[in-house]
Amino acid sequence: MPHIFTLLKKDILLELRQQYTFYGVLLYVASSIFVLYLAIQQPESDVWNGLFWIIQLFICVNAVAKSFLQETKGRMLYFYAIAGAQHFIIAKLLYNTFIMLLMSLISLVLFRALLGNPLVNFWQFTGIVCIGSVSLSLVFTMLAAIAAKAQQQASLMAIMGFPIIIPQLLLLMRISKAGMGEAFQAGALSDMVWLLCGLDTLVMVMAVILFPFLWKD
Amino acid sequence: MKISWWKILCIVLLTYVLLGGLLLEVPRKAILNETIRNIYFHVPMWFGMMALCGCSVYYSIRFLRKPDLLSDIKATSYASTGMLYGILGIVTGAVWANYTWGKPWSNDIKQIGAAIALLIYAAYFVLRNSITDIDKRARVGAVYNIFAFAMLLPALWIIPRMMESLHPGGMGNPGADPRDMDTRMRMIFWPAAVPGFILLGLWISNLITRLRKIEDKNLLHA
Numbered sequence: 001m002p003h004i005f006t007l008l009k010k011d012i013l014l015e016l017r018q019q020y021t022f023y024g025v026l027l028y029v030a031s032s033i034f035v036l037y038l039a040i041q042q043p044e045s046d047v048w049n050g051l052f053w054i055i056q057l058f059i060c061v062n063a064v065a066k067s068f069l070q071e072t073k074g075r076m077l078y079f080y081a082i083a084g085a086q087h088f089i090i091a092k093l094l095y096n097t098f099i100m101l102l103m104s105l106i107s108l109v110l111f112r113a114l115l116g117n118p119l120v121n122f123w124q125f126t127g128i129v130c131i132g133s134v135s136l137s138l139v140f141t142m143l144a145a146i147a148a149k150a151q152q153q154a155s156l157m158a159i160m161g162f163p164i165i166i167p168q169l170l171l172l173m174r175i176s177k178a179g180m181g182e183a184f185q186a187g188a189l190s191d192m193v194w195l196l197c198g199l200d201t202l203v204m205v206m207a208v209i210l211f212p213f214l215w216k217d
Numbered sequence: 218m219k220i221s222w223w224k225i226l227c228i229v230l231l232t233y234v235l236l237g238g239l240l241l242e243v244p245r246k247a248i249l250n251e252t253i254r255n256i257y258f259h260v261p262m263w264f265g266m267m268a269l270c271g272c273s274v275y276y277s278i279r280f281l282r283k284p285d286l287l288s289d290i291k292a293t294s295y296a297s298t299g300m301l302y303g304i305l306g307i308v309t310g311a312v313w314a315n316y317t318w319g320k321p322w323s324n325d326i327k328q329i330g331a332a333i334a335l336l337i338y339a340a341y342f343v344l345r346n347s348i349t350d351i352d353k354r355a356r357v358g359a360v361y362n363i364f365a366f367a368m369l370l371p372a373l374w375i376i377p378r379m380m381e382s383l384h385p386g387g388m389g390n391p392g393a394d395p396r397d398m399d400t401r402m403r404m405i406f407w408p409a410a411v412p413g414f415i416l417l418g419l420w421i422s423n424l425i426t427r428l429r430k431i432e433d434k435n436l437l438h439a
Contacts, residue, residue, distance in 0.1 A: 142364060149357045150347040159343055163336035164365055166329070167372035174380075191379060199371060206367050210360045213281050 003083045007091035011067075015099075025063045025099070029107045032058070037114040045118030045180045052111055053132070053173055057165065059103050060136040064096050065157055067141065068148035085212035093141050093207060100137035104129050118180050125179025131196055132172040138203040139165055145207075145214055171196055223416055230413030234258075237405045244399045248317055255313045257405055261414035262306030266334070267373075268415045269299035269422065274366045277359035286437055287430070289355035292362060293345070294425035298418050300338045307331050318383055326380045330373045337365045351436065 015022055032055055043051065071079070079088055108129050112119070119125050140161055147157045175192050178184055238257035246253060273295035280288040310328070311321035322328060344361055348354040377384075398406060430437065 139368070146344070146357060146361050146364070149353065150344060156344060156347060160340045160361065160365075163333045163340060164368045166333050167368075167376055170329070171376065188379070195371070195375060195379070199368075202367060202371070206364050210281075210364055213356055213360055 003087035004091050004094070007079075007083060007087060008094055011091065011095040014070075021063065021066050021099070025059065025103055026106065028062055029055075029059055029103055030110065033107060033110045033114055040115075042116035048111070048115060048118050049173055049176050049180065051115070052107075053169055053176070055107060055111075056104055056129075056132060056136060057162075057169065059107065060100055060133070060140050061154065061157055061161065063099050063103055064137060064140040064144050065147075065154050067092055067096055068144045080215070085215040086208050088215070089141075089145065089207050089211040092145075093138055093204065096137045096141045097134050100133045101130060104133035120181035121179050125176065128172065128176055128179055131193065132168075135168050135172070135196055135200050135203075136165065138200055138207070139168070142203060142207045142210075145211060149214055168196065168199060224420060227413060227416035227420060230409045231417060234405060234410045234413050238410070241405065242401055244402070252313055252316050253402075255309060256402065257410045259306060259309040259313055260406070261410045262302045262309060263331075264411045265414045265418045266299050266302040266306060269295045269302060269418045270334075270338075270366060270369075272419075272422070273299060274363055277362040280355060280359045281363075284352070284356070286351070286355065286433070289359065290429045290433065291422075291426050292359065293342075294422045294429065296338055296341060296362065297425065298422040300335060301421070302414075302418055303331060303335045303338070307335070314383075323383060325383045326377050327382055327384050330377060333372055334369055337369060341365065 036051060036055070040047070105126070108126065112122075140157065143157050143161045143164070147160065150156055171192050175189060175196075178189055234257055238254055243251070243253050273292045276288045276292035276295065279285075280292060307328070310331070314323065315321045341358065341362055345354050345358045348357055
């Protein structure tokens with residue numbers, strides 16, 4: 001447990017000192033949403049919803065891809081000596097989830113400000129965004145760990161990740177419509193939310209089990 | 218040819234499926250008409266694909282537990298045969314859908330699931346080819362294979378039950394419900410078509426594995 005916190009603290013401290021990822025991704029978020037705004041000022045709610053999740057997907061690839069790339073070989077060896085694989089991956093999962101939550105909320109605010117507001121139930125949608133960003137960041141953290149072992153990082157992550165994330169994205173786009181005023185059958189909404197939480201748990205368990213095999217070289 | 222009982226069984230079963238499936242009586246239904254015979258060929262592809270991909274994951278797990286290049290070769294041969302079955306399943310489904318639903322692709326949730334499965338296995342092979350070190354390739358490939366299969370299962374088994382679908386058995390059992398099928402058809406489908414095509418898949422994978430064993434002889438005995 002203390003190992004996880006130390007590693008997490010190290011990631012956050014590094015971020016605070018270098019301030020490279022955070023502002024880099026922030027700029028990515030802002031500029032892509034601004035381009036969207038220039039392209040289609042105020043879209044209909046279905047288009048809004050689809051664009052929102054696609055932008056989340058790309059933000060996630062960008063924000064998470066760096067997390068394993070920045071660790072040099074020497075540093076990885078050092079972590080190997082002082083901490084376990086499980087601690088390392090859990091710290092990474094937590095840190096990426098935190099970054100992604102922050103980015104998703106910022107992009108939600110920007111979307112609302114620039115692309116209009118089709119949301120009937122803003123707080124419900126915010127909750128869905130939080131669930132979605134957690135799901136995205138967990139899956140892509142695991143994939144970044146895999147892609148870090150092969151050389152072409154970003155493109156490989158997209159190839160591996162998009163098919164895997166499609167089911168979750170479909171579910172997210174489906175439940176997002178609740179925030180836009182669509183009525184659901186009783187129980188259908190909570191079923192889908194539980195399924196998403198279940199998938200998140202599955203990803204975490206798989207990451208903890210499988211990461212030790214990626215880690216030794 | 219190495220003759221063993223299951224290969225003979227496979228030939229016998231598939232001959233029965235081919236002759237019986239095309240010649241024996243089937244119930245006459247509106248819209249479906251004679252295309253109902255496609256059930257002997259389209260549906261077993263999915264059973265076969267799940268079985269073969271399951272074998273592939275089994276060998277990936279075995280590789281991670283005890284690194285042995287032979288397990289890796291087996292995992293990839295099962296995955297490639299599974300992908301072949303997936304492609305055949307999509308093609309047979311598209312031809313069938315063209316006559317019954319009016320167009321080959323209608324974004325049905327099960328069609329999407331099948332496409333996801335194919336993309337995942339295509340990514341598996343791209344990932345493998347991007348790593349040159351043989352041991353590392355096998356290890357990273359095995360990790361992705363297990364992870365992707367675990368993520369694929371809910372997409373194929375849970376989500377189709379929650380969304381509306383054109384396929385029969387939607388909102389309930391996404392597979393074929395044995396009770397729904399006509400007795401005459403059940404006699405071909407369950408005892409012959411499903412095991413026959415699974416055996417054929419195992420046979421093809423077996424041949425690929427043996428071919429790869431010859432190609433990588435120096436690696437395996439090093």
